[in-house]
Amino acid sequence: MNSTNDSLKLAAAQRAAAYIEPRLSRESIVGVGTGSTVNFFIDELANLKHLFDAAVSSSEASTDRLLACGINVVSLNASPRLDVYVDGADEITSERNMIKGGGAALTREKIVAAAADEFVCIADISKRVDRLGGFPLPVEVIPMARSLVARHLVDLGGKPIWREQTVTDNGNWILDVHDLVISDPAEMESRINNLAGVVCNGIFAQQAADIAFLGGPDGLVTI
Ligand code: 5RP
Numbered sequence: 001m002n003s004t005n006d007s008l009k010l011a012a013a014q015r016a017a018a019y020i021e022p023r024l025s026r027e028s029i030v031g032v033g034t035g036s037t038v039n040f041f042i043d044e045l046a047n048l049k050h051l052f053d054a055a056v057s058s059s060e061a062s063t064d065r066l067l068a069c070g071i072n073v074v075s076l077n078a079s080p081r082l083d084v085y086v087d088g089a090d091e092i093t094s095e096r097n098m099i100k101g102g103g104a105a106l107t108r109e110k111i112v113a114a115a116a117d118e119f120v121c122i123a124d125i126s127k128r129v130d131r132l133g134g135f136p137l138p139v140e141v142i143p144m145a146r147s148l149v150a151r152h153l154v155d156l157g158g159k160p161i162w163r164e165q166t167v168t169d170n171g172n173w174i175l176d177v178h179d180l181v182i183s184d185p186a187e188m189e190s191r192i193n194n195l196a197g198v199v200c201n202g203i204f205a206q207q208a209a210d211i212a213f214l215g216g217p218d219g220l221v222t223i
Contacts, residue, residue: 006040008124008215009088013040015213015220016086016122021048028052029079031112032066033087034059034105037122041086042066056082058112059105060169076115085116089123089209090135090202096121096209096223097185101138101202104168110200113207121209125216128223132185136161136176137192138202143173145197152195153177156188172199 020030032042032055042062045055046069054072056079057063066073087109089098098121100106113119129135137158141149150160158180166174182188185205192201212223 005124005126008217009037009122010040011215011220012122012124012213013037013044016041016120017044017048019120019211019213020084020086021051023083024048024051026051026053028083029074029081030055031082031085031116032057032062033085033109033112034062035088035103037088037124038062038086039065041122042069042071045069046071054079056112056115058087058108059103076112080115082112082116084118084120085113086120086122087113089121089127091129091132092121092123092127092209092212092214092223093129093132094223096212097132098204098209099132099135099137099202100204101140101174102135104138104163104166104174106138106202107140107168107170107200110204110207113204118211119207119209121212123212123214125214125221128214128221131182132203133180133182136178137180137182139175139177139192140168140170140172140199140201141175142197142199146173146175149195149197150175153192156191157181170199
């Protein structure tokens with residue numbers, strides 16, 4: 001990742017921290033996503049740790065970073081309601097529909113996002129697209145169903161590639177689906193989730209972000 005992109009990610013992360021700060025109370029639980037942009041956010045969140053109770057994390061990697069920053073991490077089962085969830089994206093549209101899962105954390109990300117009152121997306125402006133699908137869609141599958149699911153994804157018009165060497169935090173595998181035409185993101189999200197053997201797919205349309213801060217060379221863009 002180049003330093004320009006890093007400065008844009010940092011700007012988005014700082015904006016998200018400023019956005020959530022007045023919304024935090026000593027009882028607040030903050031949902032935290034996964035990825036390089038979120039890593040900047042975790043570093044910002046460390047400065048606010050006296051203002052909230054704990055974080056719920058979407059991955060082992062984010063948990064490690066949160067703990068290293070001295071932020072209390074609790075399980076989702078111990079915290080039924082989250083004030084806010086902050087996460088990155090691989091693609092985002094003007095409707096704030098997203099593709100996520102480049103870091104293979106999509107399932108836990110979707111779960112934690114579902115428990116939050118508000119989803120704040122942070123990214124650099126290169127993630128903004130008119131239509132989802134340029135970024136290969138990650139699909140988490142039960143290992144024994146990899147070939148079966150791949151055949152169904154071909155029937156849907158995609159070219160699934162097994163992300164070999166990657167095992168998710170849930171012990172599953174990832175298929176990255178290239179060239180999928182996603183004209184109705186919510187419908188495609190349901191359709192892929194309904195395939196036997198699919199744990200979760202990386203379309204976030206039924207749970208689109210509520211607000212997005214995108215770092216750009218001319219400043220922050222808010223969607
Ligand atoms: C991880 C994700 C990330 O949010 C997404 O891949 C963006 O990552 P980055 O901030 O490193 O570009 O969905 O599963």
